[in-house]
Amino acid sequence: MKPRLATVWLGGCSGCHMSFLDMDERLIELASKVEVVFSPIADVKTFPADVDVTLVEGAVSTVEHEEMASLIRRRSRFVVSFGDCATTGNVTAMRNRFSPDEILHRAYVELADGDPTVPSEFTTIAKLLPKARPLHEFVRVDAFLHGCPPTADEIWLAVSSLVEGRIPELPNVYQRYG
């Protein structure tokens, strides 16, 4: 049975996932090595049990993210902070100087083209946490991929190592912020 890989998209711009796709032809090799059991680029609705490696993009920004982080942790052997937003909060955390109400008002009222109404939390948008925070402030994280976004080479090195059960020892060149 092949190692089970998941990728999760929390509060981020999906740039890290784009970088993941930038692995290009190596994706084919990866597909032969692992089973992708959950990902924004795969049509799976619930996070499965017994995942070996989970890459988490983005900061924990909503109540939904917080619950997801906990679920991921309990169901994954290795949890990886995937990129700067998951590692430091980065761009997602730039909203932290404002309260959730201020942010929603700005987005849905002040900047609205028509119908300036903040959607109720029961309809379409998730309830924001007071602050967007890095993943490791909520659950234990086993490895960190730096960069905004991490490069395809870095992702390849890290995933190759993780699916073999090893915490990646990345060369210094991949240790960077921004």
Next chain:
Amino acid sequence: MTVEELHELADRERERQAGVRHRVLYCSAAGCVSCGSHATRDAFKAAFTRRGLTESEVVGTGCMGLCGQGPLVKIHDDGVLYERVDAGLAHRIVDEHLVEGRPVAEHQLDAASPFFASQVKIVLENCGRIDATRIEEYIAVGGYEALARAVAELKPQEVVEEVRKSGLRGRGGAGYPTGLKWDIARKAPAEQKYVICNADEGDPGAFMDRSVLEGDPHRVLEGMAIAGYAIGASQGYIYVRAEYPLAIERLKLAIRQAERHGVLGSRIFESGFHFRIDLRIGAGAFVCGEETALIRSIQGRRGRPQPRPPYPSERGLFGAPTVINNVETLANIAPILRHGSAWFAALGTPRSPGTKVFALAGKIRRTGLIEVPMGIPLRRIIFEIGGGTPEGTEFKAAQTGGPSGGCIPAEHLDLPVDYEALATVGSIMGSGGLIVMDSTSNMVDVARFFMEFSRDESCGKCAPCRVGTVHMHDLLRKIARGRATADDVALLEELCETVKETSLCGLGQSAPNPVLSTLRFFRAEYDALLGPVEVFTPSNPLARGRGPGGS
């Protein structure tokens, strides 16, 4: 003034006091004033008038010690001490005790009780005994004689030697030998040198220095003048916090009186020694109790610590060699010169001679100000003098050293109170705050309280203290609220170590102490508040044998 004139003045005052019919001493320190001792004073005066007892006087003195039972009153005629003396009781005391000769038994304090009998008063010898607003009363009990003798009979080097031989150590908390400090400053070649009295007492619950300044300000001035003579300084500063208005008022008055009598100012005791003292009022920053920050504050700059060396005794105020001593340290100087270094060295323990003043507070029956010989077991302070914890509770810990100290548990109650012994259990002597905790106290919250204090008082200059105290406080709050895991405690411990080892000044270096000591002795209280760490939980642990980390 000459030495002869000093003795004449002392004789005159003693005669005057002997001629007073009834002398009633009431505590006019901040504690008793706040529970109404001014009304008590007025009632005594009214009662004297009512009974026609002219030639009697009511005298405000410094702290009498048993602050939890004020207002305190002492009848000087026969030494009877009364507690909780309100206006009504004042009239009764005059009628029954002074006129009819029957002391009011139900308010009388037993002078032979351990609270008084176990104490040894050197620093506080005049507190509760003399009127702090009259230099004559200080002189009448031997005040300024030590200065007179030093100036007239001793060389500066001999004064330093006497202090060195006494073994006196800094009472501000760190316990650096005072004689050594003076010697370095004395030997430093400089035209201008300074003496600073550190009266920026700031530990929560501590009021030793305030009590000395309010109750016996001249003793501190005398100690400073002797220090000035010993090191060759002509200028002294008292750095006192603005939150001590009564102490400031008394100091101002005392300096004026001392200058008028020629024991401060030019040609002291007709010698070539000049010494002036000025007050500098601190604006309430705890960090200004740190000597280098205090010096910068006197210079009119931001009160932020500087790396040491250079130490102030080499390069201090305005770059000049400076001796900076705590109030209590300076209050010990005159008695040392009066009675000799051997007398002082015989008190307390060999490595920590003398006495220490403590402010007893917290979950203890008798709160107040006490002075005990160094080396006395903690148990005696808390149970004999303090009367133990309130009814129905058990002793849990004693906190010394305020935000820089630690909590000492019951198993170390027989520890002798001296600098080294307290350090072995992760606490410090500190300036003399002693807070007792009983079985109702929550030790995590105690640690959090002190960390909050350190966080709020960090000056912000160095990164570990500025940021570390915030994180340590937040982690303690998280633990106290039951939202933390073992990971948080591990992080807290690491932060404690880094802040302790890398902070620039004593504030940061000692800020982790309350956490470290409660972790050491009361870890179970922390552990009880921790939740589980979320970890990978396979759906069927037995079936999993493949993949990373599995097989």
Next chain:
Amino acid sequence: MAILTLTIDDQPVSGTETETLLEVARQHGIEIPTLCHLDGLTDVGACRLCLVEIEGASRLQPACTTRLQEGMVVRTNTERLQRYRRTIVEMLASEGNHHCAVCVSNNHCELQDLAYTVGLQYVRVPYLYPAKTLDATHKDFVIDRDRCILCSRCVRVCHEVEGAHTWDIAGRGIGCEIISDLKQPWGQSTTCTSCGKCVLVCPTGALFEKGATVAEMEKRTEFLRYIVNARQRREWNPDLLHEE
């Protein structure tokens, strides 16, 4: 002046008593991380990154303010020091709002470089996300306090080299912030000479030139050495120059 000999990291080195451990270490190719230190400014020993172990000393000492003593045995890079340095960098990272990806000084930032030097994988303490202010009222420059690490280089260069003392620090503890004049907008400062020295010595993107965008604000601190040297040698005095 007497030459003193000592040992730094098992290497015998020498210098004079007016020199600091940091100067001598660097002369001998021993790198000690620093942040508040800058050649040409008075040292304040505030960032605590250059702390070293000295045999016989009860505490760690900052290399930037510690003078040489004969026979000193100094260690600059022990496991313990590495651990402390990493923790201090974590604290610095957590107290500001350092969004490297969108910062003008991305890839030209001393804090970022330090994070790499100390091997900072992630910041274990929670980010504080403080609400700091930005002042763009000056015609040429901006101060973004989100990125300020309170090293006080700007304060010192303004006071010691430019002589204007426009900058100072207000507040205490975690509430400290760099202010211009008596906390007036920088653009309204009556003391600022717009010399830009503060911008050039700032180790992060906290002070930058208007118009700079992401990763464009490269700082150059070498100028300070030239100014200070010239001043010490009085190079602006034409008579003296003539004599030489």
